[in-house]
Amino acid sequence: GNSISVLDVANLTNLTYIHCGGNSISVLDVSNLTNLTLLYCYSNPISVLDVANLTNLAAIHCGNVPISVLDVANLTQLTQLYCYGNSVSVLDVVNLIELNTLHIYYTQIDFLDFTNLTKLNNFNGFGAKLNNTMNSQLLVDLDGHGLSNGYFQSSIFGGGSLTTAGQTAKANLLSKGWTIVGL
Numbered sequence: 001g002n003s004i005s006v007l008d009v010a011n012l013t014n015l016t017y018i019h020c021g022g023n024s025i026s027v028l029d030v031s032n033l034t035n036l037t038l039l040y041c042y043s044n045p046i047s048v049l050d051v052a053n054l055t056n057l058a059a060i061h062c063g064n065v066p067i068s069v070l071d072v073a074n075l076t077q078l079t080q081l082y083c084y085g086n087s088v089s090v091l092d093v094v095n096l097i098e099l100n101t102l103h104i105y106y107t108q109i110d111f112l113d114f115t116n117l118t119k120l121n122n123f124n125g126f127g128a129k130l131n132n133t134m135n136s137q138l139l140v141d142l143d144g145h146g147l148s149n150g151y152f153q154s155s156i157f158g159g160g161s162l163t164t165a166g167q168t169a170k171a172n173l174l175s176k177g178w179t180i181v182g183l
Contacts, residue, residue: 001021001022001023002023004024004025007025009028009030009033010029010033011032012033013033013035014035015036016036016038017036017038018030018036018039018040019038020041020044021040021041021043021061022043022044023043023044024044025041025045025046026045026046027048028041028044028046030049030050031051031052033054034053034055034056036057037057037077039057039060039061039062041061041065042061042062042063042064042065043064045065046062046066046067048067048069049067049070050071051072051075052071052073052074053074055074055075055077057077058077058078058080059078059080059081060072060075060078060082061080062083062086063085064086066087067087067088068086068087068088069088070086070091071092072091072096073092073095074095075096076096078096078098078099079100079119080099080100081093081096081102082101082103083107084103084105084107084124085105085107088104088107088109089107089108089109090109091104091112092113093112093114094113094116095116096116096117097118098119100119100122101121101122102117102120102122102124103123104124104125105124105125105126106126107128107129108128110130110134110157111134114137114141114142115141117141117145118145118147119147120147121150121151122151123150123152123154124151124154125154125155126155126182128154130156131158132160133163135154135156135166135183136162136163136165136169137166138154139162139166139183140165140166140169142169143168143169143172143173147176148176148177149176149178150173150176150178150179151178151179151181152173152178152180152181152183153180153182154183155183162183170183
């Protein structure tokens, strides 16, 4: 939040933590920072964010950053991903087995696979393009993981209601102490 417009960290390969949110940074080259574990670059006009090879990342907060692509498929250590308010339409989270928090609200994402996300207990997809079938499947997957006291917020893109399986999963999650908002 210091009105920084240039942040040249490309050669700081020992860097483990970047927190540069709320600035005017349009270029942030972190592609070679393989020791990076935390990246908070939210609310910046960054158009490209290449994190594909940063396999030590545990948390990414890139909300309100005008990116359209975010490749996190190989970031298996990731526990928190805040990727909201952008143009991302595809987000492959299937291998993110450590992920416990995922916020994708107000994105173009219309498909997610929670099958392997057995630790996910905090999800916000409100305003994404998730339809009734997708929301239902996400609830079914979460119910199958058996976690208690989680948080799920979403909306049904295009209207409609949850499928029968989705309604059952929602009831099961509520009985396990989950808070479910928007469905």
